[in-house]
Amino acid sequence: MTMPPSEEREESFKPETLVDILPLYYNRLFPCETFIKWLSYGNDELEKREFSFTLDGDIYLRYLSFKDAAEFKEELKKKKPIKIDVGAVYANTLKDKRITQKQPTEREMVFDIDMTDYDDVRTCCSEASVCQKCWKFMVVAVQCLDVALRDDFGFNHLLWVFSGRRGIHCWVSDEEARTMSGWERGCVAQYLSLLTSDTKSTRRIILNSERLDPPASRAVKIVETHFNDIILNDQEVLDSPKGVQYLLDLVPDDVLKQECEKAMADKIDSVSKWKAFCKTVQYHNQEDVKAKKGRRRRIQTALLIEEVMLHYLYPRLDIHVTTGLNHLLKAPFCIHPKTGYVCVPFNPKHVAKFDPTAVPSINVLLKELGNFEESTASENVREYRKTSMNRSVAIFDEFVYSLARMKNDPMEF
Amino acid sequence: MDFTRNPRRTLQKNYDAELSSQFPHDLQLYNKIPKSTILIHEFEEIALERLKALRIVETVTLRGFVKFSEEWRKNFHEELKKQDLKSLSKLYSSLGVSNTAPNYEARKKDLISHFILCLAFCRSDELRNWFISKETDLFVARFEELSTEGRKEFMELNNIDFQPIPQEEKKAKFSRLLNTFQYMNATQFDSADFYKVPFKKVLELVRSRKVLLDKGQAYVASGDLGNLLASKLRQEISHSLAVMKQCLPETTADIRLDSVLKCLLDQYESGTYKPTTTSSNTIRIEDLDELSKKSYPPCMRRMHETLRAKHHLRHAARLQYTLFLKGAGLSLEDAMKFWRSEFVKVMAVEKFEKEHSYNIRYNYGKEGKRCNYAPYGCNKIMNSQPGPEDASGCPFKHSKPQELRKLILSYGIDSNQGLKDVMEYVNSQQPVLACQKLFVLSHPGKGVEFGLCHPNQYFTESRTIITGVNVKQEPGSTPSSAVNSPASTYATPSPGRARENVNSSSTPLSTKAVLNRATPMSSRKMLNVDNKAAGKTEPSKDEVADWMDELDDSDFSQLEAMDTTN
Ligand SMILES: [Zn+2]
Ligand SMILES: [Zn+2]
Numbered sequence: 001m002t003m004p005p006s007e008e009r010e011e012s013f014k015p016e017t018l019v020d021i022l023p024l025y026y027n028r029l030f031p032c033e034t035f036i037k038w039l040s041y042g043n044d045e046l047e048k049r050e051f052s053f054t055l056d057g058d059i060y061l062r063y064l065s066f067k068d069a070a071e072f073k074e075e076l077k078k079k080k081p082i083k084i085d086v087g088a089v090y091a092n093t094l095k096d097k098r099i100t101q102k103q104p105t106e107r108e109m110v111f112d113i114d115m116t117d118y119d120d121v122r123t124c125c126s127e128a129s130v131c132q133k134c135w136k137f138m139v140v141a142v143q144c145l146d147v148a149l150r151d152d153f154g155f156n157h158l159l160w161v162f163s164g165r166r167g168i169h170c171w172v173s174d175e176e177a178r179t180m181s182g183w184e185r186g187c188v189a190q191y192l193s194l195l196t197s198d199t200k201s202t203r204r205i206i207l208n209s210e211r212l213d214p215p216a217s218r219a220v221k222i223v224e225t226h227f228n229d230i231i232l233n234d235q236e237v238l239d240s241p242k243g244v245q246y247l248l249d250l251v252p253d254d255v256l257k258q259e260c261e262k263a264m265a266d267k268i269d270s271v272s273k274w275k276a277f278c279k280t281v282q283y284h285n286q287e288d289v290k291a292k293k294g295r296r297r298r299i300q301t302a303l304l305i306e307e308v309m310l311h312y313l314y315p316r317l318d319i320h321v322t323t324g325l326n327h328l329l330k331a332p333f334c335i336h337p338k339t340g341y342v343c344v345p346f347n348p349k350h351v352a353k354f355d356p357t358a359v360p361s362i363n364v365l366l367k368e369l370g371n372f373e374e375s376t377a378s379e380n381v382r383e384y385r386k387t388s389m390n391r392s393v394a395i396f397d398e399f400v401y402s403l404a405r406m407k408n409d410p411m412e413f
Numbered sequence: 414m415d416f417t418r419n420p421r422r423t424l425q426k427n428y429d430a431e432l433s434s435q436f437p438h439d440l441q442l443y444n445k446i447p448k449s450t451i452l453i454h455e456f457e458e459i460a461l462e463r464l465k466a467l468r469i470v471e472t473v474t475l476r477g478f479v480k481f482s483e484e485w486r487k488n489f490h491e492e493l494k495k496q497d498l499k500s501l502s503k504l505y506s507s508l509g510v511s512n513t514a515p516n517y518e519a520r521k522k523d524l525i526s527h528f529i530l531c532l533a534f535c536r537s538d539e540l541r542n543w544f545i546s547k548e549t550d551l552f553v554a555r556f557e558e559l560s561t562e563g564r565k566e567f568m569e570l571n572n573i574d575f576q577p578i579p580q581e582e583k584k585a586k587f588s589r590l591l592n593t594f595q596y597m598n599a600t601q602f603d604s605a606d607f608y609k610v611p612f613k614k615v616l617e618l619v620r621s622r623k624v625l626l627d628k629g630q631a632y633v634a635s636g637d638l639g640n641l642l643a644s645k646l647r648q649e650i651s652h653s654l655a656v657m658k659q660c661l662p663e664t665t666a667d668i669r670l671d672s673v674l675k676c677l678l679d680q681y682e683s684g685t686y687k688p689t690t691t692s693s694n695t696i697r698i699e700d701l702d703e704l705s706k707k708s709y710p711p712c713m714r715r716m717h718e719t720l721r722a723k724h725h726l727r728h729a730a731r732l733q734y735t736l737f738l739k740g741a742g743l744s745l746e747d748a749m750k751f752w753r754s755e756f757v758k759v760m761a762v763e764k765f766e767k768e769h770s771y772n773i774r775y776n777y778g779k780e781g782k783r784c785n786y787a788p789y790g791c792n793k794i795m796n797s798q799p800g801p802e803d804a805s806g807c808p809f810k811h812s813k814p815q816e817l818r819k820l821i822l823s824y825g826i827d828s829n830q831g832l833k834d835v836m837e838y839v840n841s842q843q844p845v846l847a848c849q850k851l852f853v854l855s856h857p858g859k860g861v862e863f864g865l866c867h868p869n870q871y872f873t874e875s876r877t878i879i880t881g882v883n884v885k886q887e888p889g890s891t892p893s894s895a896v897n898s899p900a901s902t903y904a905t906p907s908p909g910r911a912r913e914n915v916n917s918s919s920t921p922l923s924t925k926a927v928l929n930r931a932t933p934m935s936s937r938k939m940l941n942v943d944n945k946a947a948g949k950t951e952p953s954k955d956e957v958a959d960w961m962d963e964l965d966d967s968d969f970s971q972l973e974a975m976d977t978t979n
Binding site: 103117120151152153154155176180181182183184186187188189190191194209210211212213214215217316318319320323 | 538542545589592593595612613616617619620621622625626627628629630651658810813814815840841842
């Protein structure tokens with residue numbers, strides 16, 4: 001299936017028409033069954049799970065709950081939410097009005113990475129706008145986190161979702177993760193943020209040692225492969241004097257800072273400036289070793305180049321989203337109310353090929369659905385298969401299927 | 414039949430025997446519901462003592478000592494002695510098991526006071542988190558203090574059997590282990606033992622990347638055993654708190670018990686600071702910019718700066734900031750002038766007069782219900798739910814990390830460690846501690862002697878330090894004195910507190926507790942032996958209910974005899 005060029009699709013989406021076309025989308029394309037299957041985890045606790053709807057006109061409905069996929073679908077069609085959020089599983093059934101104190105007991109461990117948190121190192125766009133160059137920051141983020149969550153923590157059931165505009169979410173759905181407390185999640189997030197060592201003001205990551213520890217070393221390996229491409233070629237962060245100053249501000253040692261400034265002064269483009277920077281730092285470190293400087297002095301800059309690369313590219317997590325058990329997070333397959341894009345799951349292994357500007361949008365999907373029906377007279381084709389949403393739903397199906405497999409719970413597809 | 418047998422003596426003997434089997438070690442994991450009850454005034458006393466001890470744990474850490482370092486432990490012990498917490502101080506300095514005169518009473522109090530605080534602190538996440546983190550810290554400190562022998566005994570008694578990983582596994586993971594535990598030199602590494610546990614058991618270590626993680630398993634170095642145990646304790650406490658929470662309906666139904674527990678929480682939360690709403694210390698508009706840089710807590714500073722930059726604040730922020738200014742001593746006239754001067758930059762004077770001046774007078778108690786509204790405390794601010802565009806709320810809880818860092822750095826913190834320390838509290842969801850740490854860092858050279866719970870308190874303390882003049886009005890409400898003597902503030906509510914309570918709901922509560930204390934029901938000790946439960950069982954809801962019944966049981970007469978034997 002080929003996708004129409006993005007300009008055409010963007011042009012054709014009008015936010016004010018969203019409410020009118022949503023019922024059709026919810027009725028025929030939103031994968032209600034699988035979605036509910038996922039959030040039920042093969043038990044009967046669905047009615048304790050919070051959903052929240054945002055209706056047109058800034059109306060929030062919190063603490064909604066549903067008994068099954070059919071009821072969920074009915075409500076979607078009836079209420080036409082422009083946004084669906086998924087909350088926690090609570091100790092009691094949410095419909096029970098006698099319970100006033102709501103105690104969240106479980107939820108997926110979620111990670112939220114927002115493009116706007118990269119504004120200080122992003123020159124191509126700012127704030128809400130996102131282009132393919134920006135997306136590469138997300139590529140690095142996904143690659144770093146996905147491997148850490150799997151290899152270090154042993155999590156297997158990760159759902160990665162494009163938020164429809166300028167960020168990505170990860171839903172860790174292993175039971176181990178779902179039952180963690182807020183504090184416990186905070187510890188995992190802290191580990192993943194690589195921020196634990198001494199933090200001086202400007203540099204985000206300070207390793208404070210002469211050798212990389214295993215998680216940092218793995219992260220550096222990933223970041224290294226992208227650094228030239230993203231930071232130097234795409235973003236050209238060192239082309240402007242402001243960008244050079246930004247880099248210099250990351251240098252902890254004043255003497256070294258001056259040396260770096262001097263070394264970069266006669267270079268023009270980002271690539272050669274970065275080369276000069278690295279050379280200067282390496283020389284400085286070698287001199288430190290030769291002069292038998294103390295450990296305290298050496299660790300200040302021993303890993304400076306690695307730290308700077310991590311500073312630019314290592315994923316920036318919004319830790320509050322992860323630690324709050326009852327924090328609401330936008331559900332996959334929602335339609336972004338401003339862009340019309342579907343909030344689609346993607347395969348982390350192929351994240352580099354994902355194009356955020358070519359994501360299916362609601363009106364295109366509905367058009368495809370119409371076209372398909374005109375040309376083909378097949379009854380047994382599932383609705384989404386007729387559209388460019390096909391791939392994303394398949395990824396989602398596979399994710400839910402693997403969860404079910406863990407539970408030895410047969411599931412039909 | 415033996416007529417010579419002294420029934421009292423036998424009872425006493427049984428009592429001792431029972432205690433020694435219940436409390437074989439100075440340190441415990443609190444996984445058994447106390448089998449003994451105590452009189453109600455002692456109940457309050459030991460609970461308050463424990464609360465004080467947990468506060469000390471907090472203060473010593475805030476003073477900047479590295480947790481559980483020798484310095485930290487020394488400081489902690491000195492403070493325990495200074496505040497006359499005899500029972501804990503004794504336990505703290507003894508070696509564990511093989512001492513000649515085991516202090517069973519102290520061990521018993523240790524257990525009971527822990528559970529009383531559980532009852533009080535199970536009520537909200539915020540309280541729970543604070544309690545768990547301080548209790549585990551206290552535990553690790555005590556564990557570190559034990560002799561090698563004492564540690565071993567402790568592990569044996571609690572069936573904790575850690576097996577180091579075999580040599581082959583150590584070899585297979587050689588380079589990764591070496592790069593994780595970089596502080597070890599080659600010889601240390603060769604002789605070091607590593608333990609493998611699920612990562613969830615050592616999250617404190619995971620957090621600071623002090624373990625090697627592999628597929629959900631954490632490799633822990635033997636030096637971190639205390640932390641490994643702390644995670645076990647953390648689980649036990651979480652469990653107890655969950656059970657206690659289920660019992661809340663019963664707990665709160667018991668008025669006497671409830672009032673004691675509420676007073677405890679009062680002590681923890683606001684008992685340490687009540688802002689004076691009729692301040693005679695005045696501040697002037699022209700000083701606000703400077704004050705905001707030097708003495709405002711970040712929450713207020715952020716709103717002040719937003720107001721200066723945008724000439725507008727949204728509703729929640731207006732309210733939060735007006736009340737703070739009122740508490741800080743800005744007169745109504747000046748408040749009007751101040752807000753008007755900013756707002757008219759973006760709106761017509763008429764609009765301001767029509768829409769906003771009323772509200773300001775209202776907040777000063779000059780309109781409407783004419784209620785003199787109190788400035789918001791940290792808890793209220795933290796529990797608010799500001800939207801993404803709001804400048805209100807607590808930055809340590811509600812701001813995005815990037816913005817927060819900027820805000821913290823704007824306090825001119827120059828120490829390497831500073832930002833890290835503050836952020837560590839933020840990341841472990843302890844916003845108040847983060848704020849207090851910032852206070853310490855931005856007022857260098859001054860030890861902090863108060864437990865922060867109110868932005869106006871932050872401000873007042875800061876002014877006191879900077880101007881050298883005590884701007885606090887009544888000694889009865891000064892935070893430091895309240896912290897140092899919770900028992901006395903509690904027993905006789907200070908006139909200051911009573912008067913300042915706009916809605917006086919907490920006054921009868923205290924009175925009630927004082928009255929209860931004097932009733933004859935609170936008379937005797939009793940020991941309730943349950944052999945079945947002497948083994949290792951986690952507290953269940955029923956057990957807690959039983960225990961609470963006992964606490965509340967006024968019929969202690971059968972044991973009257975026992976006490977008179979001494
Ligand atoms: Zn861009
Ligand atoms: Zn504050």
